[in-house]
Amino acid sequence: MATRKTTRKLSPSKKTGTARQSNVSSEELKTLYKDMLLIRRFEEKAGQLYGMGLIGGFCHLYIGQEAVVVGLEAAAEEGDKRITSYRDHGHMLACGMDPKGVMAELTGREGGYSKGKGGSMHMFSKDRHFYGGHGIVGAQVPIGAGLALADQYLENGRVTFAYFGDGAANQGQIYETFNMAALWELPVVFVIENNQYAMGTAQKRSTSTPELYTRGAAFGIPGEVVDGMDVLEVKAAGQRAVAHGRSKKGPYILEVKTYRYRGHSMSDPAKYRTREEVQKMREERDPIEQVREILLTGKHTTDDDLKAIDKEIKETINAAADFAKESPEPSLDELWTDIYAPA
Amino acid sequence: MATEILMPALSPTMEEGTLAKWLVKEGDTVASGDILAEIETDKATMEFEAVDEGVIGKILVTEGSEGVKVNSPIAILLDDGESLSDTNPASTSASPSAQDAEQTGSQPPQRQAQTVSPPPAAPQSNMSPDWPDGTPMKQQTVREALRDAMSEEMRRDHTVHLMGEEVAEYQGAYKVSQGLLDEFGQKRVMDTPITEHGFTGIAVGAAFGGLRPIVEFMTFNFAMQAIDQIINSAAKTLYMSGGQMGAPIVFRGPNGAAARVAAQHSQDYAAWYSHVPGLKVVMPYAAADAKGLLKTAIRDPNPVIFLENEILYGRSFDVPDLENFTIPFGKARMWREGSDVTIVSFGIGMQYALQAAETLAEDGINAEVIDLRTIRPMDTGAIIQSVKKTNRCVTVEEGWPQSSVGNFISSVIMQHAFDYLDAPVINCTGKDVPMPYASNLEKLALVTTNEVINAVRQVTYR
Numbered sequence: 001m002a003t004r005k006t007t008r009k010l011s012p013s014k015k016t017g018t019a020r021q022s023n024v025s026s027e028e029l030k031t032l033y034k035d036m037l038l039i040r041r042f043e044e045k046a047g048q049l050y051g052m053g054l055i056g057g058f059c060h061l062y063i064g065q066e067a068v069v070v071g072l073e074a075a076a077e078e079g080d081k082r083i084t085s086y087r088d089h090g091h092m093l094a095c096g097m098d099p100k101g102v103m104a105e106l107t108g109r110e111g112g113y114s115k116g117k118g119g120s121m122h123m124f125s126k127d128r129h130f131y132g133g134h135g136i137v138g139a140q141v142p143i144g145a146g147l148a149l150a151d152q153y154l155e156n157g158r159v160t161f162a163y164f165g166d167g168a169a170n171q172g173q174i175y176e177t178f179n180m181a182a183l184w185e186l187p188v189v190f191v192i193e194n195n196q197y198a199m200g201t202a203q204k205r206s207t208s209t210p211e212l213y214t215r216g217a218a219f220g221i222p223g224e225v226v227d228g229m230d231v232l233e234v235k236a237a238g239q240r241a242v243a244h245g246r247s248k249k250g251p252y253i254l255e256v257k258t259y260r261y262r263g264h265s266m267s268d269p270a271k272y273r274t275r276e277e278v279q280k281m282r283e284e285r286d287p288i289e290q291v292r293e294i295l296l297t298g299k300h301t302t303d304d305d306l307k308a309i310d311k312e313i314k315e316t317i318n319a320a321a322d323f324a325k326e327s328p329e330p331s332l333d334e335l336w337t338d339i340y341a342p343a
Numbered sequence: 344m345a346t347e348i349l350m351p352a353l354s355p356t357m358e359e360g361t362l363a364k365w366l367v368k369e370g371d372t373v374a375s376g377d378i379l380a381e382i383e384t385d386k387a388t389m390e391f392e393a394v395d396e397g398v399i400g401k402i403l404v405t406e407g408s409e410g411v412k413v414n415s416p417i418a419i420l421l422d423d424g425e426s427l428s429d430t431n432p433a434s435t436s437a438s439p440s441a442q443d444a445e446q447t448g449s450q451p452p453q454r455q456a457q458t459v460s461p462p463p464a465a466p467q468s469n470m471s472p473d474w475p476d477g478t479p480m481k482q483q484t485v486r487e488a489l490r491d492a493m494s495e496e497m498r499r500d501h502t503v504h505l506m507g508e509e510v511a512e513y514q515g516a517y518k519v520s521q522g523l524l525d526e527f528g529q530k531r532v533m534d535t536p537i538t539e540h541g542f543t544g545i546a547v548g549a550a551f552g553g554l555r556p557i558v559e560f561m562t563f564n565f566a567m568q569a570i571d572q573i574i575n576s577a578a579k580t581l582y583m584s585g586g587q588m589g590a591p592i593v594f595r596g597p598n599g600a601a602a603r604v605a606a607q608h609s610q611d612y613a614a615w616y617s618h619v620p621g622l623k624v625v626m627p628y629a630a631a632d633a634k635g636l637l638k639t640a641i642r643d644p645n646p647v648i649f650l651e652n653e654i655l656y657g658r659s660f661d662v663p664d665l666e667n668f669t670i671p672f673g674k675a676r677m678w679r680e681g682s683d684v685t686i687v688s689f690g691i692g693m694q695y696a697l698q699a700a701e702t703l704a705e706d707g708i709n710a711e712v713i714d715l716r717t718i719r720p721m722d723t724g725a726i727i728q729s730v731k732k733t734n735r736c737v738t739v740e741e742g743w744p745q746s747s748v749g750n751f752i753s754s755v756i757m758q759h760a761f762d763y764l765d766a767p768v769i770n771c772t773g774k775d776v777p778m779p780y781a782s783n784l785e786k787l788a789l790v791t792t793n794e795v796i797n798a799v800r801q802v803t804y805r
Contacts, residue, residue, distance in 0.1 A: 044375060048394045051351030053413055058355065081552070115585035124584035131551055131588070136575050142541050143576060146548020153504070153530065153554055176541025183536070261376065262392075267354035269387040275378070282376065338586035339620050341644035343672075 024232060026300035032074065032231050033291045034309050036066040039090045040288060041317045042099055043262075046089065046106055049321060050266045055106045059120045062090035064261035067287035068193050069094040071234025072161060072254075075242050079156070083131040083144040084163035086121035087193075087260075091163065095128045099316060103324035111327030115334055138164060138171030141190070145181045145251075148188035159245040163191045167198025169212050175219075178251070182219040185250035189241040190216070192255045193228070199264040200272040213255035223253030229285040259285070345400060345425065347416040353382060353389045360384050361409045362417060371399045372423070379418070380406075395420060400427045470677055470725065473635065473663075473670050480661040488630035488662055489519050489595075489651065492637035493557060497527055500555060503641055506533040506546060507559030507596070516561045517597060517656055543569035543594075547576045550590035550646075557641060560596035563612045563650060577646040578621030593640045595649035598626070599691060599741045600778055600789060602654070609778035611742035613690065616648040617718040617751070623672055624718040626650040628693035630660035632716050635670030643672070652691045673720035681709035684799050685729040687752055688739035689715040692790065695771075696739045699795035708803055718748055726752060727759045734765040735802040739795050744772040766802035771795050 043061045050059050062069075065087075073094040076082075084091045092102050097113065105112025105123050113123045123133040131147060134140040144162025151158040168174065169192050181188055192212045196203050203210055213223035222244070226237040234256060241252040259281045263270040270278075295301045350360065361383040367373055373393045380391045400421040404411055411417065421427065483491075497503045504527075509516045511524040511534040524532045535542040539560065546556040560566040566573065573594060581589035600609035616624045623645055627633040633651070640647040678693070679700050688696040693714050700710040711729050715721060730736050736756055738749030749770030756768055774788045 044394050047392075051353070052349065053352045056355055083548075113585065114583055114587070117585050118583040122583035124580070124587050126584075126587045131548075132580070132584070134576070136571060139544060139571060139576055142544025142572065143548035143551065146545035146550070147552040148548075149545055150549045150552025150554045153502075153549070154552075173540045173544060176536070176538035177545065179536060179538065180541060180545060263389075267357075267384070267386060267389075269389045271387075275390075338582045338584075340623075341581055341586075341589045341591075343639075343643050343645070 026295075028074075029291060029295055029298075029300050030305075030309070032070055032235075033288065033295060033306075034313065035070045035073070035094060036231065036288045036291065037309065037313050038099070038316065039066045039070070039093050041313050042093055042103070042320070043089060045317050045321050046103070047262070047266065049103075049107065049324070054325065055120070056108065057119055058086070059106065059266045060087040060264065061262045061266070062087055062260070064281070064287075065193060065195060065228065065258045066090060067231035067234050068191070068228045068256045068258050069163075071228075071231040072189075072191060072238040074231075074235040075238030076159070076161065077242075079129065079158050080242070081129045081131060081144075081147045081151070081158060081160040082163070083140045083147065083160065084133070085137065085140055085165060085168065086133070086135050087165070088121070088123060088133045092123060092125070092128075092130055092133075095125075095130050097125050097128050097130060099320035100323040103320040104327045107324040107327070108329065109324060109327035110330045110334075111323060115338075116330040117334065117338065138168040138173050140164065141168065141171075141174050142177040144190075145177045145186050145188050148181070148186040148245075148251075149184065151187055152184070157246060159187045159189060159242050161189050161191055163193055165198065166192060166194040166196065166203050166207065166212060167201070169194075169215060170198075170207060175215075178216050178219045178221055181251040182216070182221050185248060187245035187248070188251045189238075189245055190221075190251060190253045192253065193258055194255055195258050195260045197260070197264070197272065200268070200270075202272065211255075213253055216251070216253045221251050221253055223255060225255045225257065228256035228258030229287045229290065231287055231291060344422060345427075346395065346397070346420050348379070348393075348418040348420055350404070350411045350413050350415050350417050351382070351391055352413045353384045353391070354386050357384045357413060359410050359412045362404050362406055362411050363388060365402060365406045366390075367399050369399050369402055373397065373399060373420075393420075397422050398425070400425075469674055473631070473676070474665060474668065479664040481664045482659050483630045483634075483662040484657055484659050485627075485630045485633045485651070486517070486519055486656040488634035488660075489637055490521060490523070492634045492641070493520070494523060494526060496638055496641040497523070497531060500641075502553065503555045503557065504531040504533065505557045505559060506535055506542060508535055508537055508561050510534060510559050515559070517653060519651075519656070520559065539565050539568040540572065543572040544576065546592060547572050547590050550577070550592040551580070551588055555591045555641065557593045557595060560594065562608060562653075563596055563598040564608050564610055566594065566596070566612075573616075573646070573648075574619055574622075578619050581645070582621060589644060590646045591644045593637070593647045593649055595637070595640075596651060597653040597656070598650035599652055600773075600785075603780060603782065603785060604778075605780040606777035611650075611690075611740065611773065612648075613650060613718055613740065614742050614746055614748050614751075616650075617721075617748060618746075621646065622719065623647045624650070625672065625716065626690040626718055627716055628655065628690055628714055630658070631662045632670060632676065632714070634662055635668050636672070636716060638669045639672060642669070650690060655691055670716070672717045673722050674716070675722035675725035676714045676716055677711070677725070678714055679710065679712040681711035681733065683709045683733060684711070684735040684737060684803055685726065685733045686710050686712045686737050686739060686795065686799070687715060687726055687749075688712070689718060689748070690741070692739040692741055695790055695792045695795050698792040699739075699799065702792070702796055703799055706805075708799060708805060710799060721751075723752075723755045723759070726756065730756055730760045731763045734763050735799075736764075736768045737771060737795060737798045737802060738768065739771045739790060741773050741790055744770065744775050747772050766804070769798040769802055771798050
């Protein structure tokens with residue numbers, strides 16, 4: 001077994017926006033902007049359809065956290081895998097799943113990724129290497145390490161991103177997984193999306209040590225904390241983590257500090273935090289606005305260009321919503337299919 | 344163009360609510376995300392945010408209104424620069440968009456209501472022999488048969504691998520994996536730390552990722568720590584993914600009581616796992632069945648619970664000396680033909696069933712003894728066919744009485760052979776107590792051959 005790295009904390013970048021963007025092309029900045037905006041608009045539409053009764057059950061929106069998945073997907077290669085919890089719409093869009101299929105799953109229709117049988121929390125795409133969409137807090141983390149075990153066994157050079165939240169970070173199975181992932185040097189990146197609230201419980205009320213990136217220290221897993229509202233920071237950290245896994249050095253932890261603007265789910269009144277706290281985050285740290293500003297001040301693009309992008313995304317989302325409304329409910333025979341794979 | 348703002352559904356069960364307070368007034372400009380109103384649902388007071396940007400043209404429902412139906416218009420939003428008079432009042436008062444929402448919104452295109460029956464329970468049975476007449480046989484213990492099944496399948500398919508506590512260097516806590524590390528190496532025979540929850544999840548992920556893991560639990564009692572991964576992750580994912588991905592995985596290990604290991608090490612999980620759609624559940628008694636069924640389990644693309652028994656590991660039986668010998672799931676085995684009563688059992692319960700049948704035969708009562716071998720899918724056809732002949736049935740298992748496998752069998756018999764029954768079905772089970780440690784109490788807690796004999800006498804009135 002290789003010697004263990006000590007846990008380290010990268011100091012937050014002191015570079016300003018213009019300095020950081022120097023090695024990022026205008027094209028890439030526009031792509032990042034577009035990918036984040038797609039998620040934002042998709043989620044707003046999902047909230048709207050929920051309000052109309054078209055989406056049922058639990059629906060957990062990703063608004064505010066867009067830079068996390070978009071930054072990390074920018075660091076991934078084709079064939080890499082990803083798995084997350086039930087706040088999963090952003091991950092699916094970021095890894096290239098079709099907004100129509102995702103939205104139609106939210107409305108429980110035949111055209112959804114799971115033919116309407118999974119819903120918002122349980123969606124998968126074998127083609128896009130998206131392994132769910134899991135409704136049990138923390139359960140996706142050992143599964144993610146298992147995906148990495150399969151890649152290591154099959155020697156295919158792939159890396160798995162296993163996402164979980166600050167709430168899940170206190171689950172016991174995470175630490176069982178950290179131990180085995182480090183022991184077996186599995187190519188997995190543990191991404192802790194720290195949005196600071198485990199449902200309605202603020203981190204300081206649930207968590208003895210707030211520095212979640214150090215949680216792998218006892219197992220020799222290096223970790224770093226990342227500004228999750230800054231998509232370029234997330235991408236850079238993602239590249240370091242992926243390189244670590246790809247070069248057979250084992251697991252890596254990224255604690256990505258982020259913030260969700262909406263409640264835990266659609267039915268959460270979010271009384272555990274002030275309106276001012278949310279408003280401040282939106283006005284000062286919004287991940288999409290940050291890139292928009294770089295794009296405009298750095299003269300990477302024009303206002304008209306951005307308007308065209310906004311329009312294109314709006315059309316994509318409207319088409320997804322229309323598809324999700326028009327796609328029929330699953331055939332009644334579907335009740336009895338997919339219980340067992342044919343032997 | 345003016346749009347109507349509709350009363351939102353803000354919880355999975357909300358049908359109407361109270362518009363408690365408006366936080367905007369007519370003429371206000373709003374942006375996406377601004378709070379428009381506070382709405383009381385059946386659970387909480389929620390803030391209602393704007394989705395689109397525009398100017399509040401008219402408030403249609405005053406604050407304090409109760410019983411406002413979901414999807415009814417509560418305000419009109421105008422585009423910047425648009426005035427209310429630009430909009431067609433008829434279109435808003437007649438609320439075509441609300442109707443629209445009624446039709447295309449909360450009422451999705453409905454499938455015609457019709458009854459869909461589950462796949463038929465197949466009350467037909469296939470009692471064909473498991474191997475051809477004249478096949479050479481060899482004596483093997485159940486332990487050796489299980490090992491051979493694994494090593495043959497590992498030679499056949501390089502994605503098959505074994506993981507669990509003490510399976511590699513220790514050669515298996517019960518020596519079932521003896522020799523596998525030497526032949527296949529540590530990549531394919533992996534010792535895990537004592538963390539069932541974690542390594543079960545890892546194995547499920549490996550199955551999603553293209554491998555065919557065999558997970559050995561040192562006993563199924565310890566798998567209770569991992570049961571969330573077995574049921575929520577392994578059993579349900581094929582369904583939840585619309586058939587895209589499932590878990591080809593075998594969970595195996597000793598189940599039920601051993602001897603004097605008391606309550607936390609002695610539970611029979613047959614009924615628990617047999618409850619779960621998405622799982623297949625196997626519980627062999629004899630060595631040939633252990634081998635043929637384990638090979639089938641490893642090749643099956645679904646999660647299989649394979650329940651072994653510590654006491655049976657050392658028992659020797661005839662095993663066919665055949666290459667590529669498998670036994671299909673859902674096929675019972677007739678151990679003894681008879682006409683007076685049907686005794687149905689599986690796993691170690693078979694030893695009580697067979698002993699009872701032998702004693703009863705001395706008294707002239709001929710019992711037919713059926714070994715289910717797989718609990719899910721269950722060969723209910725074999726049971727029904729036999730009960731139609733004998734008109735009486737006794738089930739035997741080691742697990743607890745309430746919601747037992749025997750309870751399920753009784754209900755199947757009532758549905759499919761009620762008119763054939765000459766006596767109520769009796770379920771012989773373990774006693775309804777945690778397993779005691781003391782030798783005399785443990786004997787009392789387990790199902791016994793005498794109990795089976797007495798049950799048969801009761802249903803045959805002899």
